[in-house]
Amino acid sequence: MKTDEFIEALSADDRKPGPSPGRALALAVVAGVIVAGLLFWAMLGMRPDAMQAMHTVRYDFKIVVSIVLAASASVLVWRFAQPQPVSRQTQLWLLAAPVLLAAAVLIELFVLPGDQWMPKLVGHNARKCMMFIPIFAVVPLGVLLYALRSGATLVPARTGAVAGLIAGGIGAAFYAIHCPDDSPLFVATWYTIAIAAVTALGAFLGSRLLRW
Amino acid sequence: MSQPNRSEGAKSREAEWAAWMRAGLAGDMAAYRRLLQALTPALRGLVRRGLTQSGNADVEDVVQEVLLAVHLKRNTWMSEQPFSPWLNAIARHKLIDVLRRKGRRGEVPIYDLIDILPDTTERPETSHGEVSRLVSRLEGKQKDVVNSVSVDGTSIRDTAAKLNMSEGAVRVTLHRGLKKLAALYRVPEA
Known part of the structure; x- marks a missing residue:
């Protein structure tokens, strides 16, 4: 086929191009939050003492750190969705949530007596945590990957992984509302494992679905 | 973005x-076709430099x-950004992909496409x-529509009449056919 002929076919395709990556991703995040929220409401709901809990630093912190993770990953995934190299400084924003969490763990170790460390880390709901965070995260991950297919990432696996961090952060934020284990020691252990699993799934799916 | 080292030609091309x-x-x-x-x-200049190592x-x-990639990914260009870095990234990404797919060793040139003098010495216009x-691996209507609009040079309207489809259906079929083409590059022939 002559290139000129091929260009005829391309320029005859006058259907409006899809949304920009920023727009598609914003919609995906909103949709993911709504679906995760509905699942949370249907499957778990608020914990009975939510009102008192809201006035405790530990409870607020685990929710905030989950949102910080989802937000910082959202900014980064928007950059990854475009066909341009992303600077190291921009990628370092992803450390915001881990640094906050590490600081909280240090403070917790400082304020808690040593014999409380293990019980707080083990908590009461480790299994539930590792189950519900991925359950809440699956739909957000799916819509994010769908949105990213209309982008043009140069790094498919990494982009999928960052989408997994957003989804994991969303799932963690909702699960945190319900979970009675508030210690940063619990969060740093079990939330991290659950979010890491979602991230690994994102990287795997990204490397297959986001090539173009 | 100011690029003081750019030639006047490159600047006017960018604009x-x-x-x-x-x-x-x-x-x-019409403007899109001109583009x-x-x-x-x-x-052609960039690709030729990237493929110098391999004979065939x-x-x-x-x-x-x-x-095709430029066409399908044009929604990722933000109109307030300069155009040529975007184009360059798309072209390099595809070139790397082609070299990898064919198992060829090749260097992807680091030149900016906009600085490369257009390759007009030869005109190897037919691939x-x-x-x-x-296209021959497309199914049914998609194959008919893509061939009609490209090789036969038939307009959307005439293609619709020829294939007994509505113009809207031709547009949708063409769009899906082009997307399918891009996917077929990654699927080896059965």
């Missing part, structure tokens, strides 16, 4: 390409694959047939 792409995204398909035609010689390199096949082969 012209960006203006055509903006018009194309707004629905001016793709203007990009072709520059892409078919420059035109790769040029067509890059043009060896990769796109044609892929």
Whole structure:
């Protein structure tokens, strides 16, 4: 086929191009939050003492750190969705949530007596945590990957992984509302494992679905 | 973005390409066609440099694959950004992909496409047939529509009449056919 002929076919395709990556991703995040929220409401709901809990630093912190993770990953995934190299400084924003969490763990170790460390880390709901965070995260991950297919990432696996961090952060934020284990020691252990699993799934799916 | 080292020619190309792409995204398909035609010689220059190592390199096949990627990914260009770095990234990504797929060792040139003098010395306008082969693997109507609009040079309206379809259906089929083509590059022939 002559290139000129091929260009005829391309320029005859006058259907409006899809949304920009920023727009598609914003919609995906909103949709993911709504679906995760509905699942949370249907499957778990608020914990009975939510009102008192809201006035405790530990409870607020685990929710905030989950949102910080989802937000910082959202900014980064928007950059990854475009066909341009992303600077190291921009990628370092992803450390915001881990640094906050590490600081909280240090403070917790400082304020808690040593014999409380293990019980707080083990908590009461480790299994539930590792189950519900991925359950809440699956739909957000799916819509994010769908949105990213209309982008043009140069790094498919990494982009999928960052989408997994957003989804994991969303799932963690909702699960945190319900979970009675508030210690940063619990969060740093079990939330991290659950979010890491979602991230690994994102990287795997990204490397297959986001090539173009 | 100020680029003091750029030649006047490169600067005016950048402005012209960006203006055509903006018009194309707004629905001016004549401007869009001019853009793709203007990009072709520059892409040819870049692709030829990237494929120098391999003997049976078919420059035109790769040029067509890059043009298809430009078309399908044009929603990722933000009109307030300069156009040529975006184009460059798309072209390099595809070139790397082609070299990897064919298991060839090759260097992807680091030149900016906009600085490459358009390759007008030779005019190898017909590809060896990769796109044609892929089109032949499309199914039913998609194959008919893509062939009609490209090789036969038939307008959307006449294609609709010829194939007994509505114009809207032809547009949808063409769009899906082009997306399918891009996917078929990654699926080896059965």
